[in-house]
Amino acid sequence: MxxxxxxxxxxxxRADRYIALHFRDPLRMPELAHHCHVSVRTLQNLFVRxxxxxxxxxxxxxxxRQLHAQVAARPQLPLRQHYGxxxxxxxAADRALFLEIYGSSVREHQLASRNxxxxxxxxxxxxxxxxx
Numbered sequence: 001m002x003x004x005x006x007x008x009x010x011x012x013x014r015a016d017r018y019i020a021l022h023f024r025d026p027l028r029m030p031e032l033a034h035h036c037h038v039s040v041r042t043l044q045n046l047f048v049r050x051x052x053x054x055x056x057x058x059x060x061x062x063x064x065r066q067l068h069a070q071v072a073a074r075p076q077l078p079l080r081q082h083y084g085x086x087x088x089x090x091x092a093a094d095r096a097l098f099l100e101i102y103g104s105s106v107r108e109h110q111l112a113s114r115n116x117x118x119x120x121x122x123x124x125x126x127x128x129x130x131x132x
Contacts, residue, residue, distance in 0.1 A: 008046050008049075008050060011036050011038060011043075012046055012050055014035070014036050015032055015036050015055060016062075018035045018036070019059050019062050020062065023059065023063050023086065023087050024086065027087070029043065029044070029055060032059075043055055057097075060094065060097060061101070063086045063087050063088050064098050064101060067083065067088060067106065068098070068101075070085060070086065071110050072109070072113045075111075075117060076114065
């Protein structure tokens with residue numbers, strides 16, 4: 001039986017699956033590279049070549065996507081709790097990349113999500129709705 005080496009794309013997909021399963025953990029590049037059966041340098045080069053970013057930035061992006069979804073679903077929870085559940089610490093780099101990706105800060109996203117999920121108050125007697 002002939003065993004073929006995985007393609008570069010398959011290695012990236014393997015790394016993506018591992019990240020999806022372990023994003024909450026303090027994931028290190030040697031661990032990720034070991035899972036993919038390549039060196040750290042090879043993994044870094046693959047990510048930069050195929051994704052245009054390092055594996056660490058891809059991990060941070062994945063964590064921020066999870067943060068965005070969690071805050072939208074449960075905006076009443078403290079942001080610190082959301083950050084922890086996503087493997088983040090809420091660093092300036094995390095906040096800056098969130099702003100770059102989503103166009104708003106995490107706090108603004110939380111407030112907008114709270115407003116979106118808040119029950120609509122009935123208008124008072126004699127009040128009319130304002131045209132938007």
